[in-house]
Amino acid sequence: DPKIIQKPKYLVAVTGSEKILICEQYLGHNAMYWYRQSAKKPLEFMFSYSYQKLMDNQTASSRFQPQSSKKNHLDLQITALKPDDSATYFCASSQDRISNERLFFGHGTKLSVL
Amino acid sequence: GDQVEQSPSALSLHEGTGSALRCNFTTTMRAVQWFRKNSRGSLINLFYLASGTKENGRLKSAFDSKERYSTLHIRDAQLEDSGTYFCAAETSSGQKLVFGQGTILKVYL
Numbered sequence: 354d355p356k357i358i359q360k361p362k363y364l365v366a367v368t369g370s371e372k373i374l375i376c377e378q379y380l381g382h383n384a385m386y387w388y389r390q391s392a393k394k395p396l397e398f399m400f401s402y403s404y405q406k407l408m409d410n411q412t413a414s415s416r417f418q419p420q421s422s423k424k425n426h427l428d429l430q431i432t433a434l435k436p437d438d439s440a441t442y443f444c445a446s447s448q449d450r451i452s453n454e455r456l457f458f459g460h461g462t463k464l465s466v467l
Numbered sequence: 468g469d470q471v472e473q474s475p476s477a478l479s480l481h482e483g484t485g486s487a488l489r490c491n492f493t494t495t496m497r498a499v500q501w502f503r504k505n506s507r508g509s510l511i512n513l514f515y516l517a518s519g520t521k522e523n524g525r526l527k528s529a530f531d532s533k534e535r536y537s538t539l540h541i542r543d544a545q546l547e548d549s550g551t552y553f554c555a556a557e558t559s560s561g562q563k564l565v566f567g568q569g570t571i572l573k574v575y576l
Contacts, residue, residue: 396502396512396555458566 356380359444359459366434366466373420374429374462376444382457384408384447385427387419390461391440399442402427403449434466470494471556473567480574485525485542488570490554492535496565497557499530499537504551504569513539513552544574 360375378385387399401409405421416438420428431438444459470493480486490499501513514521516530516537525544530537537554554567 396500457568 357459371432378446382446386445388443471567480544488539502553
């Protein structure tokens, strides 16, 4: 059974709309992350959260807003969607936010913005 | 389903020595990436290979799609090489990126 659940698996949106990507982890981890993989680009770090608090933000745009309603949830709200936002978004978690920790990844949400 | 088995899960190296990490794939993969996780949680991309080998400094990576594996060789390990290393493989359809579980590398004096 997957321990990190991302919903939906695929998502199609129109330019200018708003979407929320869901992530839940059942590993009892304290740190959660969002990464983005755009076509022909390496995986990019977006956010890290620890105990539901934002620790690091490498995303330039304020259109991307993580939301953590529970310790094991870290959703990603994206507003005013653009075609350049098309990518696969990966959620990940680790026990704590230190360097020598394994990261466990979800399977990703593939977002296509038309 | 598509799986990536990464080994070893943990590795300790004396400074100046070397070793190899390996990822085995259960299906044919189109390309592989290797990353190192830094202290902020960012995954630093080390290599992207669709085939063959690439070398960058003390790191060298190889990918054999037919034999379903990829390796990352580290030589002359330094303390700053410590961290968690991941491989991630693109499925043959290009629709999916499948990650290994990571190798925790510790380099000591």
